[in-house]
Amino acid sequence: MRVTLVQADITTVRVDAVVNAANSSLLGGGGVDGAIHRRGGPAILEECRALRASRYGRGLPTGQAVATTAGNLPARWVVHTVGPVWSSREDRSGLLRDCYSNSLRVADDLGATSVAFPLISSGVYRWPIEDAVRQALAVLGTATPTTVTDIRLVLFGADVLATAERVRDAA
Template sequence: METRLLQADITTVRVDAIVNAANSSLLGGGGVDGAIHRRGGPAILDACRDLRASRYGRGLPTGQAVATTAGNLPARWVVHTVGPVWSADEDRSGLLRDCYSHSLRVADELGATSIAFPLISSGVYRWPIEDAVRQALTVLGAARPTHVAEAQLVLFDAGTLAVAERVRDGG
C-alpha cells in the first residue's frame, strides 16, 4: 500500500473512504468531526444515530472503527474512529495505532481502494504532533490490506506537513 502525505482540507479529498476523528457519541463535534458532519450533510448524522440506536448505544469505544455513508463528501464512505486523549502518565499509543489499523480493516472490508486519514488525536486530544505522525506512519507502513492500495495522511497546515515529512524521512 502506498502512503502519501498531503496538506489539504480532508473534506475535499477524493478517495473511497475518509476517516473521521470522531468523538465516542458519533453525533458530531468540533475539529475534523464537525467539519465532516457539516460538509457531509444530514445523511451522516442520520447513519450515526442509527448506529447509536442499534450497535453502539454507549458510543463507539476508543480505538474502534465503524463506517457510514459519506453523504455529500467526495467519498463513498466515512470511517469513524475515536482516538485516545494523550496522557503524560499513561501510554495510550496502542489505542492510537488501533484507530489506524481498525479503520484500514473496515475500509478493506468495504472494498475501498483509497483512504484518507486526518492526524488522529492531534487536535483537542492534545497528542504531540511528531509522535502522532510516527504512530500513524508505523501502522500505514506495515499494513497489508487486500483492497486498499493508497492511504493519504491529510494534514491541515504547512507546519504539520513539514513535521510529518521530517518524521517520514527519519529526522
C-alpha cells in the same frame, strides 16, 4: 500500498473512504469531526444516530471503527474512529495505532481502494504531532496488503506537513 503525506482539507479529498476522528458519541463535534458532519450533511448524522440506537448505545469505544455513508463528501464512505486523549502518565499509543489499523480493516471490508486519514488525536485530544505521525506511519507503512492501495495522511497546515515529512524521512 502507498502512503502519501498531503496538506489539504480532508473534506475535499476525493477517495473511496474518509476517516473521521470522531468523538465517541458519533454525533458530530469540533475539529475534523465537525467539519466532516457539516460538509457531509444530514445523511451522515442519520446513520450515526442509527448506530447509536443499535450497536453503539454507549458510544463507539476508543480505537474501534465503524462506517457510514459519506453524504455530500467526495467519497463513498466515512470510517469513524475514536482516538485516545493524550496522557503523559499513561501510554495510550496502542489505542492510537488501533484507530489506524481498525479503520483500514473497515475500509478493506468495504472494498475501498483509496483512504484519507487525518492525523488522529492531534487536535483537541492534544497528542504531540511528531509522535502522532510516528504512530500513524508505524501502522499505515507496515499494514498487511489489502484492497486499499492508496493511503493519504491528510495534514492541515504547512507546518504540520513539514513536521510529518521530517518524521517520515528520519524513520
